[in-house]
Amino acid sequence: MTRLISTDPATGDVVWEGDASSLGEVERAAVMARRAFPDWADRPRQFRIDALKRYQAALKARAPEIAEAISRETGKALWETTAELAAMQGKVDISIRAYDERTGERETPTGFGRAVLRHRPHGVAAVLGPFNFPGHLPNGHIVPALLAGDTVVFKPSEEAPLTGQLMMECLREAGLPEGVVNVVQGGREVGQALLSQDIDALMFTGSGAAGAHFKRQFAENPHVILALELGGNNPLVVWDAKDAEAVAGIVAMSAFVTTGQRCSCARRLIVEAGPKGDAVIEAVAAIMDRLSYAPWNSTPEPFGGPLISARAAAQAREALQARIDMGARVIRDTGPVDGLSDAFVKPALIDVTDVAVPDEEIFAPFLSVQRVPLFDEAIAAANRTKYGLSAGLVSDDPAKWDRFITRIRAGVVNFNRPTTGAAGDMPFGGLGASGNHRPSAYYAADYCAYPVASFEAGEVRNIEGEMKGLRA
Incomplete structure (x- = not known):
């Protein structure tokens, strides 16, 4: 069993220590997410909203504790991590609005019946978190994915396992059904083990080199949607x-x-x-x-x-x-x-x-x-x-x-504003080696569900009159 240790980079003090997830534990997490998916996807949308609102409340109640944990693991000043916790809480309301605007359901009357647009979740989403914003950035994938009806297996950065653990505790406090959210801890080996499981989406924030590796890895698996938020020069x-x-x-x-x-x-x-x-x-x-x-x-x-x-x-x-x-x-x-x-x-x-x-x-x-x-x-x-x-x-x-x-x-x-400024209610992502044209933030709703377009009529009606060349 590999031991995982997180330290404060400013002092070297141990912040968190525990065992990295084994291959068997990674497999079980993916299986649990798969089993939980149909029920979670079929729940009324309001049920999922209510659960995420409870998660938001848990984040708010524990904000000082989690902000300090992020500071200890990353070395970031407390003013930054306090802002990070505020952004994590705000992501819930923003994601609800984005789901309604970007996805959701709508219909248009036709000559006979109606045209209906619906969105359905992909299934099991693997979320790999970075170290620089170990709460805010994976949270920006997890919240919209859960709202859409996906289930999640989350691997926090090996540099910030405590932050990931605290996020999962808040999600469990929210009362999500078993298997809807799962966490595995570890480094690159654990991440690779997760990506070898039966997943439907990879949501990743990290380096351009890692993103290019994932593009190659999944080139022959187009059913796995990739949402890659990468670096920049x-x-x-x-x-x-x-x-x-x-x-x-x-x-x-x-x-x-x-x-x-x-x-x-x-x-x-x-x-x-x-x-x-x-x-x-x-x-x-x-x-x-x-x-x-x-x-x-x-x-x-x-x-x-x-x-x-x-x-x-x-x-x-x-x-x-x-x-x-x-x-x-x-x-x-x-x-x-x-x-x-x-x-x-x-x-x-x-x-x-x-x-x-x-x-x-x-x-x-x-x-x-x-x-x-x-x-x-x-x-x-x-x-x-x-x-x-x-x-x-x-x-x-x-x-x-x-x-x-x-x-x-x-x-x-x-x-006339810093390049680091970005609004939470707008898309965030880039081109070329900076991503794969699936921006996150407000547009995360786009990659958490796929559209289903339907023509529907409330009764069976003879359509022979619409058919050309039909013999009498």
């Missing part, structure tokens, strides 16, 4: 913005919030070559020097915490150094945060103008600057990526936004 273009200090705040929230561990974080800053661009870069470097990083329960509250682990920090530093070795010029270097664990890293800013660096996401607070002479070249540079999750423009010129929004290729595109 996201651009932020700054052009004709007079207040450099105001710009710097938007850049900092785009690139460095959650210590760079958001898939929507800006990784590339594209500015005008010359004095205007120089002023932006200087202002960004200045605000970077003011960002505080400390353990989640520090007073005053820090801007950010550690990366998820010392190993992740070491890998991020290696990736940054590789770019420097390629010729990138250091504006602000990374390094350890004095007196804290090796999981902490300082935000970094490098200039990669005319340097061919890899089109890859570094999941850390590292930002690359590229200088270009013309705005159209800035848009072209922004689109020069295999990813397409988020992008942003900061400018005082609305005409530039009009051009940017029609030419940029990304699923979340913001104007």
Whole structure:
């Protein structure tokens, strides 16, 4: 039996310890979900809504406890995890509205009878959770799936098993029938074991590389619907913005919030070559020097915490150094945060103008600057990526936004706001290596159920009059 241990990356303290699920336990979870599916799918929609409302109430009652658990497991500041719990609660009401708008049932009268549109659940959904938002992101799959009538087997991130356990406790407190929601704990082996079971959907949030692996794995299983919310090498273009200090705040929230561990974080800053661009870069470097990083329960509250682990920090530093070795010029270097664990890293800013660096996401607070002479070249540079999750423009010129929004290729595109900002009542997802054209958030309803279109008449009627070429 493999032992699973979760630690606080800021201190190394053990947060949770338990056995990873065995192959037999994974199989039983999938079997229980399959057995529970017909009854759950056939329950009245209001029954499922009532159950999820009870789950919402359980989350609210235990919000301080769960927020602290997420902070301890991920190192995120408590202000962030408190907001995460609020988003998890809000997801229930948002998903109910989305189900009615995006799916649900509707009918249209016809000459004889009616045309009816219904939506039916897929069946058993495997949900693989990430570590950066270990509550909010899997919750964004689980809630709409349950509302649609799917049953769920949830594998939390191995970095945040306690968060997953607490979520399951809240779902059980809600009184869901046995087998409707099941949790398995463990790492990659457990996840792969889950995906080898009889499932109807995979709902995953994580890296582009993992998403590409799942696309290949299920290429010959088109009956398994894939909802892949992946990473990005996201651009932020700054052009004709007079207040450099105001710009710097938007850049900092785009690139460095959650210590760079958001898939929507800006990784590339594209500015005008010359004095205007120089002023932006200087202002960004200045605000970077003011960002505080400390353990989640520090007073005053820090801007950010550690990366998820010392190993992740070491890998991020290696990736940054590789770019420097390629010729990138250091504006602000990374390094350890004095007196804290090796999981902490300082935000970094490098200039990669005319340097061919890899089109890859570094999941850390590292930002690359590229200088270009013309705005159209800035848009072209922004689109020069295999990813397409988020992008942003900061400018005082609305005409530039009009051009940017029609030419940029990304699923979340913001104007004078951080790239990390996204509304819960809108879709969230990207193109290319950032997803598979099945955005989450408000559009999660789309991949949790499939449409069934029907012509219906209330009686049997002779339709010979509609038939051409019928002999008398």
